[in-house]
Amino acid sequence: MRRTAFAVVSLLFALFVSAALAGDAEVKAGQAVIDGQLKALIANDGAKAYSFAAPNVKRIFPTVDTFMNMVTNGYPPVRQPQSYSFGKVEQMGPTSLIQQVLIVGPDGKDYEAVYTLEQEPDGSFQITGCSLRAANSLST
Incomplete structure (x- = not known):
């Protein structure tokens, strides 16, 4: 009985760890896409940003x-x-992410951009939308 319980707990732990690692890989892939687009925008490379x-x-x-x-x-x-x-x-599902990006704009003010990304059939993530608002920050 103890061995069975240990095996079940071990299996559940392994599933949890593999799910967490998969989620981490997707988050990093989504962040790489946003980072790539922002760097392309800064470099005035419209084709790459697009x-x-x-x-x-x-x-x-x-x-x-x-x-x-x-x-x-x-x-x-x-x-x-x-x-x-x-x-x-x-992570909104196995193929969908919402990522907050904290930005200091060209005016020196703080902004919050919220990106939505979807995983495409080829496995890559692409940006499906972005909303932007002035960040609520308190200065002391």
Whole structure:
């Protein structure tokens, strides 16, 4: 009886660890996509920045120029961040992530960008959306 209980507990622990590692790999892959897009935007490489956009975004903004115009005019802190770091992440399912990115904008103010990402059939993650707001920070 003890051996059976130990085997069950060991199996459950192994499943938990492998699930956690898989989730960690997906989170890192999603963060690499966001990081790649932000670096491309900073470098003024519109084609590369556009390559990280999911098909739904590319349907709305069918060219690099329309995409870059939208980012430049609607998301200045994302377009030219002074700095950024990853915050909270939530895995919404096996193929979907929501990632918070804390940004210091070109104006020196703090912003919060919330990215949504989906895993594509080829296994890569792409950005399906981004919402941006001024961060609520207290200064002392």
